[in-house]
Amino acid sequence: MLKPIKFLKHFLISPNTTGALTPSSEGLSHLITDTAELANTSMVIEFGTGTGVFTEKILQKISDKTQFFALEINSEFAEQTRQKCPKALVYEDSAVNARTYLEAAGFQACDRIICGLPWASFDEGLQNALLQTTKDVLKPGGKLLTFAYVSSLLLPAGIRFRKKLYATFPKVSTTRTIWMNIPPAFVYCAEK
Ligand SMILES: C[S@@+](CC[C@H](N)C(=O)[O-])C[C@H]1O[C@@H](n2cnc3c(N)ncnc32)[C@H](O)[C@@H]1O
Numbered sequence: 001m002l003k004p005i006k007f008l009k010h011f012l013i014s015p016n017t018t019g020a021l022t023p024s025s026e027g028l029s030h031l032i033t034d035t036a037e038l039a040n041t042s043m044v045i046e047f048g049t050g051t052g053v054f055t056e057k058i059l060q061k062i063s064d065k066t067q068f069f070a071l072e073i074n075s076e077f078a079e080q081t082r083q084k085c086p087k088a089l090v091y092e093d094s095a096v097n098a099r100t101y102l103e104a105a106g107f108q109a110c111d112r113i114i115c116g117l118p119w120a121s122f123d124e125g126l127q128n129a130l131l132q133t134t135k136d137v138l139k140p141g142g143k144l145l146t147f148a149y150v151s152s153l154l155l156p157a158g159i160r161f162r163k164k165l166y167a168t169f170p171k172v173s174t175t176r177t178i179w180m181n182i183p184p185a186f187v188y189c190a191e192k
Helices: 002-013 026-035 053-061 075-084 095-104 124-137 150-154 156-168
Strands: 043-047 067-072 090-092 110-115 138-149 171-174 185-191
Touching (some): 026 138, 043 053, 043 095, 067 095, 095 110, 110 124, 138 150, 138 156
Parallel strands (some): 043 067, 067 090, 110 138
Antiparallel strands (some): 138 185, 171 185
């Protein structure tokens, strides 16, 4: 029970950055990482690990040859992810700075971004900056996987994010909804 309570604490302290009351479910964690088709990738990045629920699945699904790192802005969440997934390289920084860490790892671009950022809590400037970074660091044909709560489609910032996503990437698709997630959520798959 400690982890959900900690998560709630971070939501109460910083609702727009945390963007959720509780970590994503097993069902959503499997859906986002399966939709990413992680086999045969060279470089995978995760944005916004929270407690590491997606990180754990990513590490199970990438091959030994795939390089992986994550960016988490909240120091407690970054540390929780390191404890849950000792093999994960987790930097405490904003996803906006992804290129710096990518180049430090010797790469110019990545195959996949698995993203847990709360887009519908972000203002337009931050949505623009993060979408710009995402497009910049993905290879041609590379994919962004990110989730949205069904309820966010009623929020102005959620609607704005959806429009920007479709305007930024030539191909965008959505998955089925995980109704057992709290709240129910689906995954966007955007291909550069
Ligand atoms: C909705 S939670 C999702 C956490 C986890 N992926 C999950 O699904 O349970 C969003 C996470 O993104 C992190 N975050 C918010 N803004 C960020 C940014 N600019 N760069 C990196 N992480 C960020 C928050 O601290 C939080 O851990």
